[in-house]
Amino acid sequence: MHSDRSPTSLFVSTFTAMATSVIVSICSAAGATRLEESVKKIKDVFQAVEESCSRFDGLSDLSRLNQTPEIWHNPSAPCFYAIREAYSAYQATRGLFDPRILSDLIALGYKESWTEGIPDPRCAPPLADRVPLEEWKPEFTENNGVRPGGRPIDLGGIGKGLALKWSAKAISASTSNFLIEAGGDCICSGTGPEGNGWDVGVQNPHQPEGDPVMVLRLSNHAVCTSSIAVRSWWQNGALRHHLIDPATGKPGGPGLAAVTVVSSDPARAEVWSKALFILGETKLIEFSESEGIAAAWITDRGQVVSNSFMDEYVTWKSLVQ
């Protein structure tokens, strides 16, 4: 990998996609025109993923597919690959990650994009845990055919992870030193502006606008966080959030406020951050250590913890907890 030790220009561009801000930072000596072309490629990727994979867009391939998930469909390539990636993640996490929780999200009131407003507080979800879902067995064909099987799905963060992955690939031919941040998930390449890596702060979910609780130094990695700092709401006196435990259909993650994972693949980082969150505080450390997942988490009491795999990337950690 090319290591750029000499100072280069830093180009920063921001745009909106998938209901969040996307910030592109590129270290390059290339002119503004070529850099804008790179940003345009990233925009195109995000737009393609959003148009095909958003459950909030009634005309997206995913929305049409969700109307009749029991039959065969031929969605666009981004949607097809996203569903296939979701199934791969379902198998890898042994069901901790399961995109079939869409009905549960809607039952909790999360029907519209967060940009349209918080879920209806008057919505009364069922009080009892629902029965665990049956094993998910979607079917795929070589020409992008898919039969999801039975239940509507929410691709959620995995779509964002794939958008980051494909964006990085789209611009890697023209630049090797960049960072793309999309709504709290990041992918970076190269050695950063100073030649010793990209420094990424881990947000404090209890004080999102304050200082980070930890700083990671990354070079060719992705980092994703599952957090209830933003997408949480009160409903009939109970705190709800969007990280649903597939086993119960209700918000999971006992004892946790946020989980951060570092991986080479942003889609897998996203999946594991969600899966580890669902596990909860007491099971998280043993599971992540045994699986070799670099993870850090902040408890609902404000404690900041990182496992041995994540410690390799930590350059600063708050002592105030």
Added chain:
Amino acid sequence: MALSKEQQTKLRKLMPLVVLYPLSTGIGIISTLYVAGEINHSYPASEALPVTTTQNQPANSTTPSPSISNSQKQLEMEKINALKSQIALLKVQLQALLAESSSVAGPNQQGTPPSGAVAPSSSQAPTTTPRPTATTPPPTHATTGASRALR
């Protein structure tokens, strides 16, 4: 039917648009297809944005742009995020040296540091650039956390 002078003048003004508009649209379509083709040929499908090339593919509907509010707050949020990133990067570039900060979690301390404030220790000589300490994080290039949804 003969046109009046006024009508002839208006028609002469519109003629360039009648020619240029479809021409520019055609150029835009051709260049988009070319770029898409280049991307498709450049990278393996598993790593790059997949491009739909199969037959019997249902015509993708023309989806409207994401229904994101164009409120002033949304624009301000974008500007703020971009400015925050630039400020953080400028801080790093201005610093001559960054001390390696402790990464060991110590005993809990009383109180919390002021958010964003730089508080040099009384035992250190004042410096022009902030140094990361136990309570002061170093500048960062990005942040991972809750999706900063635009409300």
